[in-house]
Amino acid sequence: MTRRSAVPPPVTAVLDASSRWLPARLGEVERLLREESTGRGGALGEDAGATLAAGGKRLRPLLVLLCAGAGGGDAAVRAGAAIELVHMASLVHDDVLDAAPLRRGQPTVVANSGRKRAAAVGDLLFSRAFALLAEAGDERAVTLLADASTALARGELAQRRDAFDTRISEQRYLERCRLKTAKLFACACLLGRDEEALGAFGVEIGLAFQLLDDVLDVSGPPERTGKARGTDLLDGTVTLPLIAAAEVDPGLRAVDLRALDAEGVETLCDRIVASGALERVRARALSMVESAKERLASPAFDGEQRDLLGLVADGVVQRYS
Amino acid sequence: MTRRSAVPPPVTAVLDASSRWLPARLGEVERLLREESTGRGGALGEDAGATLAAGGKRLRPLLVLLCAGAGGGDAAVRAGAAIELVHMASLVHDDVLDAAPLRRGQPTVVANSGRKRAAAVGDLLFSRAFALLAEAGDERAVTLLADASTALARGELAQRRDAFDTRISEQRYLERCRLKTAKLFACACLLGRDEEALGAFGVEIGLAFQLLDDVLDVSGPPERTGKARGTDLLDGTVTLPLIAAAEVDPGLRAVDLRALDAEGVETLCDRIVASGALERVRARALSMVESAKERLASPAFDGEQRDLLGLVADGVVQRYS
Numbered sequence: 001m002t003r004r005s006a007v008p009p010p011v012t013a014v015l016d017a018s019s020r021w022l023p024a025r026l027g028e029v030e031r032l033l034r035e036e037s038t039g040r041g042g043a044l045g046e047d048a049g050a051t052l053a054a055g056g057k058r059l060r061p062l063l064v065l066l067c068a069g070a071g072g073g074d075a076a077v078r079a080g081a082a083i084e085l086v087h088m089a090s091l092v093h094d095d096v097l098d099a100a101p102l103r104r105g106q107p108t109v110v111a112n113s114g115r116k117r118a119a120a121v122g123d124l125l126f127s128r129a130f131a132l133l134a135e136a137g138d139e140r141a142v143t144l145l146a147d148a149s150t151a152l153a154r155g156e157l158a159q160r161r162d163a164f165d166t167r168i169s170e171q172r173y174l175e176r177c178r179l180k181t182a183k184l185f186a187c188a189c190l191l192g193r194d195e196e197a198l199g200a201f202g203v204e205i206g207l208a209f210q211l212l213d214d215v216l217d218v219s220g221p222p223e224r225t226g227k228a229r230g231t232d233l234l235d236g237t238v239t240l241p242l243i244a245a246a247e248v249d250p251g252l253r254a255v256d257l258r259a260l261d262a263e264g265v266e267t268l269c270d271r272i273v274a275s276g277a278l279e280r281v282r283a284r285a286l287s288m289v290e291s292a293k294e295r296l297a298s299p300a301f302d303g304e305q306r307d308l309l310g311l312v313a314d315g316v317v318q319r320y321s
Numbered sequence: 322m323t324r325r326s327a328v329p330p331p332v333t334a335v336l337d338a339s340s341r342w343l344p345a346r347l348g349e350v351e352r353l354l355r356e357e358s359t360g361r362g363g364a365l366g367e368d369a370g371a372t373l374a375a376g377g378k379r380l381r382p383l384l385v386l387l388c389a390g391a392g393g394g395d396a397a398v399r400a401g402a403a404i405e406l407v408h409m410a411s412l413v414h415d416d417v418l419d420a421a422p423l424r425r426g427q428p429t430v431v432a433n434s435g436r437k438r439a440a441a442v443g444d445l446l447f448s449r450a451f452a453l454l455a456e457a458g459d460e461r462a463v464t465l466l467a468d469a470s471t472a473l474a475r476g477e478l479a480q481r482r483d484a485f486d487t488r489i490s491e492q493r494y495l496e497r498c499r500l501k502t503a504k505l506f507a508c509a510c511l512l513g514r515d516e517e518a519l520g521a522f523g524v525e526i527g528l529a530f531q532l533l534d535d536v537l538d539v540s541g542p543p544e545r546t547g548k549a550r551g552t553d554l555l556d557g558t559v560t561l562p563l564i565a566a567a568e569v570d571p572g573l574r575a576v577d578l579r580a581l582d583a584e585g586v587e588t589l590c591d592r593i594v595a596s597g598a599l600e601r602v603r604a605r606a607l608s609m610v611e612s613a614k615e616r617l618a619s620p621a622f623d624g625e626q627r628d629l630l631g632l633v634a635d636g637v638v639q640r641y642s
Contacts, residue, residue: 093440119414119440120481124474126444130451131467139458146452153445160438 014062014311019304021070025077029061032081036128059312060087060188063202066308067192078132079141079191085129086149087184090156092122141191148187155180163236166253170243174207181213182206197295201309204292209316211285214239215278216320218269224320230265233257240284245277282317289313335383335632340625342391346398350382353402357449380633381408381509384523387629388513399453400462400512406450407470408505411477413443462512469508476501484557487574491564495528502534503527518616522630525613530637532606535560536599537641539590545641551586554578561605566598603638610634 015023061080068076126149133141158176162168185206189198218241220229232239236257246252252275255268272278292313296306336344382401389397447470454462479497483489506527510519539562541550553560557578567573573596576589593599613634617627 090444093444120474120477123411123414123447124471124478126447127467127470127474130463131471134460134463134467137460139455139460142451142455142460142463146448146455149448150445150452153441153448156441157438157445160441 013315014066014308017311018308019070022065022308025065025072025080026058026061028077029058029065029080029084032077032132033084036081036085036132058084060084060184062312063185063188063309064192066305066312067189067195067198069193069302069305072192075136075138075141076192078136078138079145080188082129082132082141082145083148083184083188083191085125085132086145086152089122089125089129090152092118092125140194144187144190148184151179151183155183159237162238164238164257166238166242166246166255166257168238168243170240173238173240173243177207177210178203181210185209195300197298197300201292201295201313204288204295205313205316208285208288208292208313211240211281211288212317212319214241215281215285217241218272219278220269228262230260230269233268234260234265240281241272241277244280245272245275248275248277285317289317334636335387335629338632339629340391343386343629346386346393346401347379347382349398350379350386350401350405353398353453354405357402357406357453379405381405381505383633384506384509384630385513387626387633388510388516388519390514390623390626393513396457396459396462397513399457399459400466401509403450403453403462403466404469404505404509404512406446406453407466407473410443410446410450411473413439413446461515465508465511469505472500472504476504480558483559485559485578487559487563487567487576487578489559489564491561494559494561494564498528498531499524502531506530516621518619518621522613522616522634525609525616526634526637529606529609529613529634532561532602532609533638533640535562536602536606538562539593540599541590549583551581551590554589555581555586561602562593562598565601566593566596569596569598606638610638 015026058080060083064080064083065072065076068079129145130142133145155176155178158172158179162172162176182203183206186199186202189202192198214232216225217227217232217239218229219225222228233242234257238257242252249271252268252271260268293310296309301309336347379401381404385401385404386393386397389400450466451463454466476497476499479493479500483493483497503524504527507520507523510523513519535553537546538548538553538560539550540546543549554563555578559578563573570592573589573592581589614631617630622630
């Protein structure tokens with residue numbers, strides 16, 4: 001469940017397949033993000049340059065733009081930038097927390113002043129997201145984004161509350177994914193266009209995205225995922241691969257995650273792999289993606305929209321990082 | 322510059338002097354704050370009960386309500402709750418940071434999971450503030466609050482950038498206070514009523530508030546301020562008392578704040594006191610308060626408003642905590 005590592009699917013494939021409006025619009029989102037960082041007193045420019053870059057491949061803005069379609073205009077660009085700012089803010093706040101002593105068994109490298117700066121940068125990015133939408137008078141967008149941000153924080157809280165509990169239910173896990181990941185995906189789609197089917201599409205690909213993220217945490221390989229296997233387990237985060245594995249191998253529920261060391265976590269990952277749980281979770285994610293794509297069958301969407309959103313949906317489960 | 326300790330002036334005096342609408346409205350703000358915490362899935366209720374209480378005496382909502390006047394209605398109540406949620410979010414994020422190792426020479430007591438929870442609670446409070454205003458379609462309020470939140474975060478960043486620098490100018494210090502404290506006070510006033518004079522009033526009492534806060538950090542006594550003398554200095558935060566003292570005692574600019582220990586900080590505080598700087602800074606805060614009150618001389622304000630806002634202004638510099 002480490003959102004940090006959740007680098008989005010190949011946006012390139014979508015761009016290659018699209019007509020020229022999409023790369024142009026994505027460029028405008030990028031320009032707006034940069035403007036928010038350097039055009040306003042330089043505070044963010046100095047402190048959050050790396051954050052802008054670390055934001056990944058702009059999957060959420062891409063969803064906004066695709067759902068808005070070729071006629072989306074400035075409102076979609078603004079909404080795309082705003083949702084990315086919220087996503088970045090959450091990454092920055094994760095960074096602050098990652099500096100905890102003993103986290104992932106590594107010594108803390110971020111100095112006190114570094115963490116303070118990061119916390120303020122996160123708050124700043126967060127504020128700018130709402131300012132951007134509010135300045136344009138886009139009430140509906142502010143409400144959508146505020147609700148999605150609330151869900152994101154609530155998902156984080158739920159994950160904290162569940163930490164180290166190997167007995168949480170699949171239902172509880174899915175509810176957490178909905179709050180922590182899927183709601184923001186759905187928000188991106190609805191920011192693009194107010195259409196129920198798009199909200200449902202966003203929820204399903206968001207869930208699939210998180211499921212695959214959780215599979216990759218156990219499967220590795222680290223060279224491709226960019227993080228050590230079992231990072232989430234070491235952090236006490238119980239995800240579907242472990243829950244599904246315990247159905248076959250009930251002894252897994254008795255594992256004390258607090259006592260895991262680097263070696264123990266490798267053994268645990270291997271045991272989850274041996275149970276066949278990863279295939280089952282991956283299949284589940286794939287079926288969510290299929291179901292998501294079916295939502296687009298309606299005549300409310302044009303061919304290009306259907307094709308490109310379909311590519312995004314496929315990309316969510318075809319990735320290593 | 323520890324906002325944490327900045328407990329607002331005696332709201333009681335204002336309530337005693339007001340007609341009955343004010344306590345009733347403040348009660349509604351409180352109810353709304355509680356609703357936001359317990360009425361929405363309980364996540365905040367479980368995790369941020371203490372935060373609600375730690376929010377202090379609701380000085381910012383009081384400013385909103387007083388500026389809106391007796392006819393303020395629901396919009397003022399909502400805005401009062403929203404600005405307090407942002408203030409609380411910033412306190413919660415401060416808490417997260419206060420758990421840093423070696424901060425103020427004390428061992429870290431907050432566990433890793435505690436800090437994570439706090440970070441998410443802060444984000445949640447932040448989101449709810451914007452959601453509250455957006456749901457009511459109050460565009461102007463969202464813009465005001467987003468800008469004030471941006472300023473707050475930017476002030477925090479500026480403070481981090483200036484940390485341990487004993488040569489920062491008075492101008493730079495005042496700019497920081499404007500961002501970190503005064504802008505939110507001004508926002509409270511403008512949320513109550515769109516009147517330029519109120520914005521200026523808010524800025525001045527906000528600055529005075531911060532100046533007095535910084536005097537109290539050096540003057541103590543700890544039994545009355547509730548925190549050790551020189552807490553900000555130990556944290557590397559250079560404030561007006563030190564800047565003003567160095568004008569009389571230039572050797573102070575050479576003090577290495579990073580090398581301060583508990584004993585050294587007492588000596589430094591004594592040296593600032595001996596320079597007479599505290600009286601000068603206090604006088605400066607008082608003159609800001611007088612100037613703020615003069616803004617209210619316009620016939621745009623009724624007698625009760627003028628009296629009660631005057632009491633708030635006086636209270637800002639008549640306090641120990």
